[in-house]
Amino acid sequence: MAYFRKLTLSERKEERAGYLFILPNLLGIILIIAFPIVFTLVLGFTKWNVMLGFKGMEFVGLDNFIRLFGNERFRAALSNNLMYTFTTVPCTIILALILAGILNQAVYAKGVIRAMFFMPYISSMVAVAVVWNVLLYPNGGPVNSVLQALGVRNLPGWFTDKDWAMPGLIILAVWYQMGYYMIILLAGMQNVPRSLYEAADIDGAGTIQKFIHVTVPGISPTIFFVLIIATINSFKVFDQINIITKGGPGYATTVLVYEIYRNAFYEYNFGMASAISWVLLLLVLALTVIQWIFQKKWVTY
Known part of the structure; x- marks a missing residue:
């Protein structure tokens, strides 16, 4: 029972000092993380046009979540995001693993090569997106010019073609991220x-x-870590889509985060945007739990 003894004056002062030290971080967590999460959950059950203020908030229950899965644009966003995830994650990890394996050997100018592959990841995505938009420009762009010189007749339309826009974004994502994962695996x-x-x-x-x-x-725990963060990052894709395609052509490159952005800041429907946010959260959580369950079969510590 000594644990529950009455604290002395000096011990109480020390305890208060400890609480004061953690107070700024605690307030930050509450205001920046906890409050927005709870507020977003509440908004998911409302129809709210933010332009009308709180007077425009109407409680609609589960209506937003029910309407989501009947919405063609949301279904396209979900399908596109899953395709993007299940393509970019394995491709990026495999290439990063191969590059790390090569650089783990006695390679000339290893440090320079490592820096070259890591450079894209520390570059601004705005700059990267602009460069890739030029590289994959369908009429006279460098990539299509090379393909044409090699005798390819039906040149890809890349970001202007609904069949090639998503592959173009996948190529960009793999190139952009593999250097970062390579460093971790190395x-x-x-x-x-x-x-x-x-x-x-x-x-x-x-x-x-x-x-x-x-x-x-030997590096299976590291691979598992990379798999988790790569999966989460694949659901956060936004910048390159907003800069290059705006979710188009049609809905060809619309993904969940961009759909949240469009609902919130184009249509001012924060209720629907919040509902999509929670679907995204639950989807990422489910995939993470599945990965955690199956890692026991292949990860060795």
């Missing part, structure tokens, strides 16, 4: 014990065999 590879490679050499394993059977299992 750091993991450098912590794999050399004794494991020496044992593999004694068994006669080649470079590829060592990579598959020693390196990959």
